[in-house]
Amino acid sequence: MATDISYRLIRSRRKSLSIEVRPDGSVIVRAPFFMPGFAVERFVEAKADWIRRTLRKYESAPVEPELTKEELARLRKAAKEYIPPRVAYYAERMGVRPTAIRFTSARTRWGSCSAKNSISFSVRLMRKPPEAIDYVIVHELAHIREHNHSPRFWAVVAEEMPDYRMRKKLLNGR
Numbered sequence: 001m002a003t004d005i006s007y008r009l010i011r012s013r014r015k016s017l018s019i020e021v022r023p024d025g026s027v028i029v030r031a032p033f034f035m036p037g038f039a040v041e042r043f044v045e046a047k048a049d050w051i052r053r054t055l056r057k058y059e060s061a062p063v064e065p066e067l068t069k070e071e072l073a074r075l076r077k078a079a080k081e082y083i084p085p086r087v088a089y090y091a092e093r094m095g096v097r098p099t100a101i102r103f104t105s106a107r108t109r110w111g112s113c114s115a116k117n118s119i120s121f122s123v124r125l126m127r128k129p130p131e132a133i134d135y136v137i138v139h140e141l142a143h144i145r146e147h148n149h150s151p152r153f154w155a156v157v158a159e160e161m162p163d164y165r166m167r168k169k170l171l172n173g174r
Helices: 037-046 048-060 069-094 123-127 130-145 151-160 164-171
Strands: 008-012 018-021 027-032 100-104 111-113 118-122
Touching: 018 048, 027 037, 037 048, 069 100, 069 118, 069 123, 069 130, 069 151, 111 130, 118 123, 118 130, 123 130, 130 151, 130 164
Parallel strands: 008 027, 100 118
Antiparallel strands: 018 027, 111 118
């Protein structure tokens, strides 16, 4: 069965399939060179509900204006001053230690934790309330204990920050 979802297919030397839904409404499917088209189509169809939900989320999200280089530099400076002491505070409370703290100008990801426990934060996070920033810090530090979003991961987050759901909503302006 052919899906009604429009997407761009990019083939490469990868070993697995992936789907990227972008804020502009485009959908990118990445697939190995050797994978037959019907298998790619079946994968997209299996993920169709998730793709549609994500597209709706982007449609309803407020559009953030483009930032100038100066604004990004100001946010980077503020992030480098504000975030590391907060990371140190929560890392000590949670009994974890990140291997590094990095800053990006990512637009769609507030933070990330690598397999080597290096955590990254988008400087755009500095435009959010302190309660939301602390939530992202705790979220990424929790990944040092649980590198997934399992119930155990959310228990780690909730142990440190019982009101994390409310704080998470602040990220999306709700």
